[in-house]
Amino acid sequence: MSDSFLIIENVRDLDLEQTLDCGQSFRWEKREDGSFAGVAFGRSVSVSLSGTELRIENAAEEDRALWEDYFDLSLDYAAIRTGLSALHPVLREAADYAPGIRILRQEPYEALCTFIISQNNNIKRIKGIVRRLCEGFGEPLPDGAFAFPAAERMAQLEVDDLAPLRAGFRSRYLIDAARKTASGEVSLEACRTMDYERARCELMKITGVGVKVADCTLLYGLHRVEAFPLDVWMKRAMERLFPEMTPAAFGEYAGIAQQYIFHYSRMHPELF
DNA sequence: CGCCAGGTTGTCG
DNA sequence: CGACAACATGGC
Numbered sequence: 001m002s003d004s005f006l007i008i009e010n011v012r013d014l015d016l017e018q019t020l021d022c023g024q025s026f027r028w029e030k031r032e033d034g035s036f037a038g039v040a041f042g043r044s045v046s047v048s049l050s051g052t053e054l055r056i057e058n059a060a061e062e063d064r065a066l067w068e069d070y071f072d073l074s075l076d077y078a079a080i081r082t083g084l085s086a087l088h089p090v091l092r093e094a095a096d097y098a099p100g101i102r103i104l105r106q107e108p109y110e111a112l113c114t115f116i117i118s119q120n121n122n123i124k125r126i127k128g129i130v131r132r133l134c135e136g137f138g139e140p141l142p143d144g145a146f147a148f149p150a151a152e153r154m155a156q157l158e159v160d161d162l163a164p165l166r167a168g169f170r171s172r173y174l175i176d177a178a179r180k181t182a183s184g185e186v187s188l189e190a191c192r193t194m195d196y197e198r199a200r201c202e203l204m205k206i207t208g209v210g211v212k213v214a215d216c217t218l219l220y221g222l223h224r225v226e227a228f229p230l231d232v233w234m235k236r237a238m239e240r241l242f243p244e245m246t247p248a249a250f251g252e253y254a255g256i257a258q259q260y261i262f263h264y265s266r267m268h269p270e271l272f
Numbered sequence: 273c274g275c276c277a278g279g280t281t282g283t284c285g
Numbered sequence: 286c287g288a289c290a291a292c293a294t295g296g297c
Binding site: 168 | 291292294295296
């Protein structure tokens with residue numbers, strides 16, 4: 001319907017493929033023309049980048065700040081990359097491999113749910129489950145896409161209602177996450193500013209949320225860039241490529257280092 | 273067909 | 286505390 005679009009100028013250190021298909025979000029699809037279609041904050045858009053000009057189709061001018069925030073454009077990634085590169089030669093290589101990665105500022109509840117779904121699962125199937133979750137329980141949007149369902153909506157469901165997702169044992173975790181966040185028993189917003197260790201514990205009050213899912217929620221949903229999620233790939237990478245390093249040794253931007261390393265490792269499986 | 277997937281939980285020793 | 290199977294499902 002709408003032919004509105006938004007142009008954000010002077011965008012640096014962003015590559016859409018590297019950022020939207022590096023395993024932090026599961027809702028973006030690449031199209032034939034190279035643009036990416038997806039939904040965030042209940043807004044269905046398609047995004048393309050030419051040079052330093054970011055074009056967001058079907059976005060309103062009043063949402064400019066929202067999209068600048070989503071793509072984390074206020075953070076100077078070139079400077080962060082320089083700092084991280086100095087820490088370790090392999091980190092430099094990983095950062096140089098995909099310098100256009102940015103940590104998206106996703107909605108906290110969406111990040112929580114998608115990484116609950118991610119456990120002991122593969123990315124292809126994670127995407128399918130997330131899509132069915134949105135189509136089944138999210139608000140329909142004018143262009144036929146669906147918003148990510150609200151916690152309040154999911155809190156009213158029973159575990160069996162999620163059977164069509166084929167999410168297996170994760171369904172009851174999703175319901176527990178919905179109920180505890182909707183009721184306020186777990187406060188995602190409080191985790192934004194809480195002491196890091198405290199925030200982790202807060203999230204782990206949810207059944208099915210352990211250290212790794214908590215860290216992913218903090219990093220991708222609450223932009224706690226000190227969080228350093230250790231999945232199977234990262235554990236292998238730490239053993240093999242950074243035997244003398246600890247997560248804390250990567251500093252205040254450890255989470256960004258983690259994303260460079262994760263993506264680099266996944267693209268170079270022959271290293272392991 | 274068997275192994276594995278951006279883990280967590282419960283159960284043993 | 287540390288190790289280890291079980292957990293649903295389906296991609297490859």
